[in-house]
Amino acid sequence: MLMHQSRANREPFDVIDLDPYGSPAPFLDAAVQAVSDGGLLCVTCTDMAVLAGNSPETCYSKYGAVSLKGKFCHEMALRVVLHSLDLRANCHQRRVVPLLAVSADFYVRVFARVLAGQAQAKASASKQALVYHCVGCGSHHLQRLGKATRHGDRCDRVPAGWPFKYGAATGPPVGPTCEFCQQRHQLGGPVWAEPLHDVAFVRRVLAALERSPGRFGTEQRMRGVLSVVTEELSDVPLYYTLDGLSSTLHCNTPSLLQLRSALLHAGYRVSLSHACKNAVKTDAPPAALWDIMRCWAKLHPVKRERLAEGSPAARILAVEPTLQASFALRDDANPSSRKRGLKRFPENPEAFWGPKARAKAGGGISPALQEKRQRLQNKRTERPDDGSSLKNFPCKRFKE
Ligand SMILES: [Zn+2]
Numbered sequence: 001m002l003m004h005q006s007r008a009n010r011e012p013f014d015v016i017d018l019d020p021y022g023s024p025a026p027f028l029d030a031a032v033q034a035v036s037d038g039g040l041l042c043v044t045c046t047d048m049a050v051l052a053g054n055s056p057e058t059c060y061s062k063y064g065a066v067s068l069k070g071k072f073c074h075e076m077a078l079r080v081v082l083h084s085l086d087l088r089a090n091c092h093q094r095r096v097v098p099l100l101a102v103s104a105d106f107y108v109r110v111f112a113r114v115l116a117g118q119a120q121a122k123a124s125a126s127k128q129a130l131v132y133h134c135v136g137c138g139s140h141h142l143q144r145l146g147k148a149t150r151h152g153d154r155c156d157r158v159p160a161g162w163p164f165k166y167g168a169a170t171g172p173p174v175g176p177t178c179e180f181c182q183q184r185h186q187l188g189g190p191v192w193a194e195p196l197h198d199v200a201f202v203r204r205v206l207a208a209l210e211r212s213p214g215r216f217g218t219e220q221r222m223r224g225v226l227s228v229v230t231e232e233l234s235d236v237p238l239y240y241t242l243d244g245l246s247s248t249l250h251c252n253t254p255s256l257l258q259l260r261s262a263l264l265h266a267g268y269r270v271s272l273s274h275a276c277k278n279a280v281k282t283d284a285p286p287a288a289l290w291d292i293m294r295c296w297a298k299l300h301p302v303k304r305e306r307l308a309e310g311s312p313a314a315r316i317l318a319v320e321p322t323l324q325a326s327f328a329l330r331d332d333a334n335p336s337s338r339k340r341g342l343k344r345f346p347e348n349p350e351a352f353w354g355p356k357a358r359a360k361a362g363g364g365i366s367p368a369l370q371e372k373r374q375r376l377q378n379k380r381t382e383r384p385d386d387g388s389s390l391k392n393f394p395c396k397r398f399k400e
Helices: 001-008 026-033 056-063 074-090 116-127 154-155 199-211 219-231 243-250 254-264 288-301 312-317 370-376
Strands: 011-018 035-045 095-104 107-116 128-134 138-144 146-150 164-168 183-194 270-273 276-282
Touching: 001 026, 026 035, 026 095, 026 107, 026 154, 026 199, 035 074, 035 095, 056 074, 074 095, 074 107, 074 116, 074 128, 074 183, 074 276, 095 116, 095 199, 095 219, 107 243, 116 128, 116 146, 116 164, 219 270, 219 370, 243 254, 243 276, 243 312, 254 270, 254 276, 254 288, 288 312
Parallel strands: 011 035
Antiparallel strands: 035 107, 095 107, 128 138, 128 183, 146 164, 270 276
């Protein structure tokens, strides 16, 4: 209400911080209008179950994008929120420019500037992408919604500030089935496919943090997370995880440094992600990544007879690698934030730490979560062996 009023009175806010209990989705439309041109919008989303793919249909109704339950779900959550912000800003001839987007503990938080300008808002379609995610091996591919091309040599005929021509994108980037494991793809998105952070801004925040030590209680953690953020490959959306790759092939897990070295030896870039401890963010295509994993599986053989026929592992390992991976450790494989021993992925301070259950509508507190967990855990697996849980009435067919 306040936000709508500020817009009606033409008194926009310089900074709006949305941090409601639950989803901020109902407030996003008012917020992108009520913030001034170039103003800052901060949004916290605690509805991670929705954003991380547990209920993609709810995610669509709230954020206008389908979330996926992939290994990359935490980064995808950030991209879904940014997509939603940009989409709503576009309705009012505005657009968002992310400064910093972080996934922490049980929530995501996005800091973005909102800029006015109808011409620039046109570029938004080409900044969003659909995500094809293979259900078998977890390979993912992005499909941009639009295409922005430079006018090139005809630039003199184009009005100033209009250097791009926009059109429909062509695709899809995948066949009917996955080229590696022959399984189907899930379709998610659209999500924001441009950089999540303004690295220059993040460096300034880090510098400000250095200048005033002891100002924040969470200083160590802030320094750790922001350092990883500056190391992230900004032009590579989403990531794979070490355990995800090796569990697909049922092989040993290479160490982070071994896999990173192999990718660097093969001529690709690789980085961590602040959103996941085991993340491997790389510009290597999935084909190269699977070739590296096939080479790893040759060094650490998988028991082929135990792989089910037609399983993703069997199909991927049936192909000979075309790339000869080297797992010799490289110095540059160890990222600087890791070398410096920064506190990047802190452990939870205590057991069952995190958001507690919502207060009941009629007042009062919900029954203790811990008690409920104990009552319900292993509900399906713990069955007495004495047969008391089986039907003990005679079958109709044999009833005399
Ligand atoms: Zn696949």
